[in-house]
Amino acid sequence: MGNLLGNWRFKEPSTVEECDSTWGSDSESDEPAAEDDSGISDSVSPAESEWPAGNNGDLSPKLTDSPEFLPKMKRSFYAARDLYKYRHCYPSYKKSRQPNEYRNLRFYLNKIPLVPDGIYIEEILTRWRGDYDKLEHNHTYIQWLFPLREQGLNFYAHELTQDEIKEFQSTREAKRRFLAAYSLMLDFYGIKLLDKSGNVARSSNWQERFHHLNESQHNYLRITRILKSLGELGYEAFKAPLVRLFLEESLHRNTLPNMQHSILEYFVYTIRRPAARRHLLRYARQHYKPAHAFLWGPPPKRSKPKSGDVGASVGAGSSGIRAPAPTPEPQRRGGETSFIPASGCSGTFVSYHDATVCQDVDAESLNAYTPLGSSMDGPEGVFMMMLERNNYSGSVPL
Structure with missing residues (x-):
């Protein structure tokens, strides 16, 4: 048995369906599935139990138009795989460092500054709050404030x-500062932390900050990192209230319309408990427009093919739209924020998040990225050129 386990190797998922267990354990009781093997508490904010559970009965979308006239839409395999690895605690995990190399913990104990800026955590917490220009334009602090078990683009972090992680979770001073850092970033986004359960609400200056957040889409990459880090450092229950607020503002109140695809493709899937993800996706489906384009619901039940039917075994995606043919890996990375059809995409919708080099790429994906400004074919190349025209190429990516 020991030899068998020693020879076991993690098999990379190859489809979105293999990465997403959200609806695999769907039941009336909404019992959590066994996916969460992180060792982190399964506690959820009390407010979650009051969230709408969606319509009773069949949750699969109903098409109001003929599929032949609908744009080709599909979920991002890159996003699904990235969040699958995160939720399963990075199956290809590296060896532990020695305790004296715990640089993230030492930073939060105010013993070392972040590199390369040379700034200590206490200075950030006391002097940066409300300095929105600094928080917006500095691109090196976010990896230190919200560390992960994956390499970001600040290679000093x-x-x-x-x-x-275990040492961090048992250190009161580090946890106190971590929550202060979370509150600092929430304030930057126009949100306030209400209590120790992680409940959140709009802050007094929410209109100004939401307007900025709706336009400054590189912050969506930061939010993905923040959500992941919450789960790593013992605050898994804080994720759902924040994601719920973003869903409400984006889909129901329409104050953050540019964020909706990032929420559904990334933010929701940082949550480790399938039952919590289902709560959020049911709420999202109630308000998503057009309803037939909602891709994140349960897959439709396939009827048994009749004998003699040609092509009866071909299924449809969770949106009810027939899935397009598989595409090469570089073209399967589309995944976040804005549904903008790009030239050369054959009508396929791509998005900002996956076309941008972000802090959440793993080492393998990072090596595969082509730098901004290089020649690229397909949707990513179009978006890289768009980012250059918007002066994103001059900023340090996350």
């Missing part, structure tokens, strides 16, 4: 290890 160290990845977390399992041992360091």
Whole structure:
């Protein structure tokens, strides 16, 4: 048995369906599935139990138009795989560092500054709050404030290890500062932290900050990192209230319309408990327009093919739209924020998030990225050129 386990190797998922267990355990009781093997508490904010559970009965979307006239839409495999690895605690995990190398913990204990800026955590917490220009334009602090077990684009920031996570969670001073850093970023986004359960609400200056957040879409990458880090450092229950607020503002109140695809493709799937994801997706489906384009619901039940039927075994995606043919890996990375059809995409919708080099790429994907300004074919190349025209190429990516 020992030899068998020793020879076991993690098999990379190859489809979105293999990455997404949200609806695999769907039941009336909404019991959590066994996917969460992180060792982190399954506690959820009390407010979650009051969230709408969606319409009773069949939750699969009903098409109001003929599929032949609908644009080709599909979920991002890159996003699904990235969040699958995160939720399963990075199956290809590296060896632990020695305790004296716990740079993330030492930073939060105010013993070392972040690199390369040379700024200590206490200075950030006391002097940066309300300095929105600094928080917007500095691109090196976010990896230190919200560490992960994956390499970001500030290579001076160290990845977390399992041992360091345990030490961090048992250190009161580090946890106190971490929550202060979370509150700092929420204030930057126009949100306030209400209590120790992670409930959140609009802050007094929400209109100004939401307007900025709706236009400054690189912050969606930061929010993905923040949500992941919450789960790593013992605050899994804080994710759902924040994602719920973003869904309400984006889909129901229409104050953050540019964020809706990032929420559904990334933010929701940072949550480890399938039952919590289902609550959020049911709420999202109630308000998503057009309803037939909602891609994140349960897959439709396939009827048994009749004998003699040609092509009866071909299924449809969770949106009810027939899935297009598989595409090469570089073209399967589309995934976040804005549904903008790009030239050369054959009508396929791509998005900002996956076309941007972000802090959440793993080392393998990072090596595969082509730098901004290089010649690229397909949707990503179009978006890289768009980012250059918008002066994004001059900023340090996350």
